[in-house]
Amino acid sequence: MSDSPAARLQVLFEGHRLTPTQRRIAHCMVRRAADVPFLSSVELAELAGVSQPSVTRFAVALGFDGYPALRKHLRDVAPPETSFGDSLNEYQQAVQAEIENLRHLAEVLADPAPVERAGRLIAASRPLPVLGLRAAASQAYGFAYFAAKVHPDVRLLNEGGTMLADRVDAAVRAGATALLCFALPRHPREVVDALAYARSAGLTVITVADSAFAPVAAHSDLLLPAAVGTGLAFDTACAPMLLGRVLLEAMCDGLPDAQARLEEFDVRAAARGLFVE
Structure with missing residues (x-):
């Protein structure tokens, strides 16, 4: 299984019946997977175009006590940063992100x-x-x-x-x-x-x-x-x-x-x- 941020989020969401608003939050989190562990509930709500209480209810629907617990979980499972990533310019980072997307697709096609x-x-x-x-x-x-x-x-x-x-x-x-x-x-x-x-x-x-x-x-x-x-x-x-x-x-x-x-x-x-x- 890929250790990419998007792949971990997809696994986290699997098996949960989400409302349309919650699916919107999930979709936003997948698109901003690398940033999500460091976003506040207010910031995530703004990105997803929903209310802050909706973010809290979303975290509870996933089985967490609230959004802080969800964010802590995402930080705990995040892989350590590497110096290699820090050395890439923005164009290289975009290519690297696409490589991760292709790796995840390969695993889905298993x-x-x-x-x-x-x-x-x-x-x-x-x-x-x-x-x-x-x-x-x-x-x-x-x-x-x-x-x-x-x-x-x-x-x-x-x-x-x-x-x-x-x-x-x-x-x-x-x-x-x-x-x-x-x-x-x-x-x-x-x-x-x-x-x-x-x-x-x-x-x-x-x-x-x-x-x-x-x-x-x-x-x-x-x-x-x-x-x-x-x-x-x-x-x-x-x-x-x-x-x-x-x-x-x-x-x-x-x-x-x-x-x-x-x-x-x-x-x-x-x-x-x-x-x-």
């Missing part, structure tokens, strides 16, 4: 069952709508680009607005059974609304999100977490991107003709001189 289930669901959906707005639009586009090489009908939903529900309806009418969503912070409200609508329309929602406590969790049938880096001005999403590629592999396992489609594409690409060797 149980391949959730990804394998997701692969079967998205392979069987004809068509397959792939949703990702704003910060997650590039993740959805990348997945859809490669998926279209082996899946017979991939529909990219990377623009919001009033037509988003119409496009979900069109996918359902065409026979879709599942929707794949990439959801990254900051989480657009219309993504949450779109997932709720998709489920009401009968679709099974599979979501790649930055945390199991992200706002989209309540509207997902299967959520696959992959943390984002927060050390730079804009979040970095190496782990969600890699998880998307892992999902592509699992989807191919559920498509008997995937290899034949790839070989057919290579033949056509060569005939057209599509790529420069």
